[in-house]
Amino acid sequence: MKFRSIYVAGHRGLVGSAVVRNLQKNGCPDILVRTHRELDLRSREDVRKFFAERRPDAVVLAAAKVGGILANSTFPVEFLLENLQIQNNVISASFEFGAKKLLFLGSSCIYPKLAPQPIREESLLTAPLEPSNEPYAIAKIAGIKLCQAYARQYGADFISAMPTNIYGPGDNFDLEESHVLPALIRKVHEAKVKSRSQVTIWGTGTPRREFLHADDLADALLFLLENYESPEIINVGYGEDVTISELVEIIAEALGAEIETVFDSSKPDGTPRKLLDSSRLQALGWKPRISLRDGVRQTYTWLMQSGAELKGWNN
Numbered sequence: 001m002k003f004r005s006i007y008v009a010g011h012r013g014l015v016g017s018a019v020v021r022n023l024q025k026n027g028c029p030d031i032l033v034r035t036h037r038e039l040d041l042r043s044r045e046d047v048r049k050f051f052a053e054r055r056p057d058a059v060v061l062a063a064a065k066v067g068g069i070l071a072n073s074t075f076p077v078e079f080l081l082e083n084l085q086i087q088n089n090v091i092s093a094s095f096e097f098g099a100k101k102l103l104f105l106g107s108s109c110i111y112p113k114l115a116p117q118p119i120r121e122e123s124l125l126t127a128p129l130e131p132s133n134e135p136y137a138i139a140k141i142a143g144i145k146l147c148q149a150y151a152r153q154y155g156a157d158f159i160s161a162m163p164t165n166i167y168g169p170g171d172n173f174d175l176e177e178s179h180v181l182p183a184l185i186r187k188v189h190e191a192k193v194k195s196r197s198q199v200t201i202w203g204t205g206t207p208r209r210e211f212l213h214a215d216d217l218a219d220a221l222l223f224l225l226e227n228y229e230s231p232e233i234i235n236v237g238y239g240e241d242v243t244i245s246e247l248v249e250i251i252a253e254a255l256g257a258e259i260e261t262v263f264d265s266s267k268p269d270g271t272p273r274k275l276l277d278s279s280r281l282q283a284l285g286w287k288p289r290i291s292l293r294d295g296v297r298q299t300y301t302w303l304m305q306s307g308a309e310l311k312g313w314n315n
Contacts, residue, residue, distance in 0.1 A: 010063030081141035168214030
């Protein structure tokens, strides 16, 4: 392990929890974590106090206010303001208190809505964003630019990784706040336990999406911490995509549910296609290991065993 102490901001989230599992597996001597109650990352004073006391060697910034199309459309102020606060505080404190490395976690939504597919890193800021998640995307772009500014002005080893759609154990299955894959798992699960023959899905079912298991992403992030030093952003994807219609079929098969999918075309589709070109990362020697079918089955098994995630569900 290259770093003695690593602070994982957002350790309770989907990505952060996977990063912690990965660091534990790889023998990191000192994994620093704080809950939101223990450390409000929106507070500059609190963040500086934490960094002054613990002075981590490396930082993985996976903390963010996240959500799907509905949440982004309903709360644009919170998605822009809170993410800017979190990023600015953690990135500036990392530099001020001597972190040797920072990895900022971006998102594939930073790229233009109609970017050429698969999306290369050079597509950033070449055309308009997808309007439905623009506030979140703008905050993430600001975080990227701040990391690059620290690298350019002060020589800081601050890097930025752009993951595709992530799923896995610890995901958010709330229909109003979740991303497409966990939301579909919940819808299909509820149809199964209620013996319903149909599931209604937003949009036309034709948009294509790429999905990467959280444990694969965590593995990639540790690889980048130890092997990547460029301020240029780098994509982290699975390398293949599926339509939303195909995704429902994969989920139904994993859950053992026989259902018919009804698409509500009056609802928005979002970006028509979003497949990342991850050739830069693969050229460095990293590749994903968990297939979408295996990952969905694993995630559903975790969900059924966790129990707590099913509170309030109609099952």
